[in-house]
Amino acid sequence: MPANYHIDIPKDVRKIINTIEEHGLQAYAVGGCIRDSILGRTPDDWDITTSALPAQVKSFFKRTIDTGIAHGTVTVMIDKTGYEVTTYRIDGEYEDGRHPKSVEFSVRLVDDLCRRDFTINAMAYNDTDGFVDEFNGLDDLNAGIIRCVGDPEQRFTEDALRMMRAIRFSAQLGFTIHSDTWNAVRKLAPTISRISMERIHVELGKTLMSSNPDYVSQYSEAGLFEPILPVIDNALKSRYSRKILATLRQVPDNIYLRYAALFSTSSKEETSRTLRDLKLDNKTIDTVSKLVELSKIDIEETEPAVRTALNHYGRDFLPLWSELMMAGVHASEEITGISNPGKTRHLLTLARLAKDILERGDCFTIKDLDISGNDLIEYGLSGHEIGETLKALLDVVIENPKLNDKATLIALIEHIK
Numbered sequence: 001m002p003a004n005y006h007i008d009i010p011k012d013v014r015k016i017i018n019t020i021e022e023h024g025l026q027a028y029a030v031g032g033c034i035r036d037s038i039l040g041r042t043p044d045d046w047d048i049t050t051s052a053l054p055a056q057v058k059s060f061f062k063r064t065i066d067t068g069i070a071h072g073t074v075t076v077m078i079d080k081t082g083y084e085v086t087t088y089r090i091d092g093e094y095e096d097g098r099h100p101k102s103v104e105f106s107v108r109l110v111d112d113l114c115r116r117d118f119t120i121n122a123m124a125y126n127d128t129d130g131f132v133d134e135f136n137g138l139d140d141l142n143a144g145i146i147r148c149v150g151d152p153e154q155r156f157t158e159d160a161l162r163m164m165r166a167i168r169f170s171a172q173l174g175f176t177i178h179s180d181t182w183n184a185v186r187k188l189a190p191t192i193s194r195i196s197m198e199r200i201h202v203e204l205g206k207t208l209m210s211s212n213p214d215y216v217s218q219y220s221e222a223g224l225f226e227p228i229l230p231v232i233d234n235a236l237k238s239r240y241s242r243k244i245l246a247t248l249r250q251v252p253d254n255i256y257l258r259y260a261a262l263f264s265t266s267s268k269e270e271t272s273r274t275l276r277d278l279k280l281d282n283k284t285i286d287t288v289s290k291l292v293e294l295s296k297i298d299i300e301e302t303e304p305a306v307r308t309a310l311n312h313y314g315r316d317f318l319p320l321w322s323e324l325m326m327a328g329v330h331a332s333e334e335i336t337g338i339s340n341p342g343k344t345r346h347l348l349t350l351a352r353l354a355k356d357i358l359e360r361g362d363c364f365t366i367k368d369l370d371i372s373g374n375d376l377i378e379y380g381l382s383g384h385e386i387g388e389t390l391k392a393l394l395d396v397v398i399e400n401p402k403l404n405d406k407a408t409l410i411a412l413i414e415h416i417k
Contacts, residue, residue, distance in 0.1 A: 005038040007125045012078040013046045016085065017126050019060050026051040026109065027085070028124035028132065035120045038141060039173075048076075048085045049124065051107045057085050064312040071103050088112035091158065110134050113148060117162045118169065118181075122149050133259040144175045152184035160191045163224060164203040171207045171215035182222070189223035200228065208258040216262065231266055231274045240265040246331035252323055256284065260291035260324050268293040287320075294321045295328070299350055306353045307364040307398045318354040322347055362401040366390050369397065371409045379413065392416040 009017070009029055022026035027050040033043035050057065054074050058064045063077035072087035106112065109124060109132060116122040119137040131138075135149050146166050148155045156163050163185045170177050174392040177185070192200075207216050217236050219225045225233035235244060247261040263271040272289040290313050299309050309318060328344050363369060369390065376386045396412060397404045403412070 005040075007034060007131070009038045009125070009127065011048060012081065013048065013083060014127065015078065016048055016061075016076055016083055020052050020057070020085075021059060021126075021128060022052050023052070023056070025056070026107075026126075028109065028126045028129075030113075030124040031116065031121050034123045034125050035137070037125075037143065038123075038138065046083060049088060049109070050081060050085055050111050051088055051109075052085075053105060068259075070106060086112075089115070091115050109400075115158075116149050117155055117159075117165060119147050119149055120169070124179060140178075144173070145178050146170050146173075146175050146181060147178040148181045148184070152181045155189060156184055156188045156191070160188065161195045161203065162205075163188065163192060163222070164195075164200065164219065167215060167218045167222070167224075168203045168207045169212070169220070171210040171212040174212055177218075185222045185224070189225055192224050193227045197277060197279045198219065201280055204278070205255060208248070208262065209253055209255060213248040213253075213258055215252075216248065217241065217245055229277070231270045232262060235263070235265050238265065242335055243328070243331055246334045247324075247327050250327035250330040250334070252327075254320070254323075256287045256291060256320060257327070258323055259284070259288040260295065260320075261327065262291050262292055263288065263350075264295060264324075264328065266292065287317075290314075290317060291320055291324055295324055301346065301349050302355070303313050303353055303357060303362075304399050306350060307357055307362060307401075310354065310357065311364045311394070315358060319351070322351045322354070360401075363394070363397050363404045366394050368404075369393060369409065370404050370406045375406070375410070376413075379410065381413075389413060389416070 007029075013029055017027040017029070027048055030049040031047050033046045036043040041171040050238075052060070054066075054069050054072055057074045057076065058066075060078045065077065065082065067075040067076040067082075067084060068074045068086075072089050074085050075082040076085050077083075088109060088111055090104040090106050090111050099117055108287060113122045113124065113132075113134050119135045119140045121137070122133075122135045123137040124132040140147050146169050148162075148166075166177055166185060170173065204216070204219075207213065207219075220233050220236035221231075225236070235241065244262065244264055247264055248258060251261045253258045259275070263274070268289050271292045272285055272381055275288060294309070294313055294317060298304050306318070313321070326344070326347050329340055329347065333339050357364070371390075371393065373386050373390065376389055381389060393409050393416065396416065397409075403409070
């Protein structure tokens with residue numbers, strides 16, 4: 001981190017803060033936007049914390065949305081962009097591992113900062129008072145440490161997802177988790193089962209897409225995956241774990257490839273079931289499951305074999321599969337120190353064949369045949385004969401794409417019936 005950091009508040013954020021200050025109240029940019037600014041990163045969004053009550057915030061601005069007004073949050077609209085403005089608050093007792101039973105508004109910034117998860121997310125700034133760092137977040141940024149604000153067991157009891165967030169931030173920033181924070185994670189790991197799978201998969205996905213995707217192993221080491229994701233937990237505790245983690249390091253930052261690397265020693269069925277449990281979208285479930293299935297199959301170095309693979313898995317899969325398999329080769333080389341030029345050449349050859357096939361526009365699906373079901377009806381076929389004949393003609397064309405001509409295909413019908 002540069003010694004002379006600069007926090008450049010966007011003009012709209014400055015306008016909101018200044019407007020609140022003009023009414024005799026306090027307001028600061030707070031949390032991740034301050035952390036990222038210090039690290040020289042562009043913040044995804046800017047959150048504002050204030051001593052103003054929600055009703056006051058609403059009265060100061062023309063356009064607002066009651067985003068979470070019961071918990072003190074009002075979204076202020078500037079043009080088409082919304083900025084969350086939240087009143088300083090003191091959270092009451094947490095009953096469900098996520099939501100406080102009650103919220104008490106405060107006029108002290110420190111009351112709001114002390115309830116936040118990690119010191120690096122508990123820093124605030126405005127142009128009037130400058131940088132506010134009550135919990136030494138800047139020191140932890142400099143030292144590369146993830147540390148809870150105050151008592152880590154209390155922070156994780158308030159929201160069990162914070163245990164995953166500690167590891168996710170560690171992966172994104174390449175930081176080390178402080179021993180007190182890590183010990184609290186291990187102690188309270190079973191409480192992660194209170195958290196919805198939708199929230200779980202957001203943190204897991206961000207970890208996998210970070211610059212240190214192999215940090216996913218920490219979820220298993222801490223005991224977080226055992227109660228909720230046993231398939232992944234077992235894989236990360238198996239003798240294949242080194243290969244999985246090395247493959248994660250080698251594979252490009254594509255979410256399908258990162259998940260496929262994580263499930264590379266699992267079955268297609270285990271993969272699909274776990275991704276469904278995680279409430280992921282159907283495209284991700286289908287893509288990753290097919291990649292895992294295809295990773296267990298060898299493809300011959302012939303154009304018909306490649307066209308068959310394109311037919312079974314789709315045109316998007318072979319390039320992804322090639323990258324996944326190449327990452328696996330590099331992972332093995334990383335672990336053993338032994339190169340495998342034969343496997344590398346094989347994968348490059350298959351990639352070249354697939355590229356040639358796609359560029360030529362070879363037929364490898366029924367819809368690309370130069371004959372349709374209607375043509376077969378005119379020919380005199382009906383019912384299941386039509387589908388069976390189309391499949392048989394496709395098999396012929398996959399072997400020899402030059403035969404994909406309507407007259408030729410009609411002439412072939414009698415030979416394949």
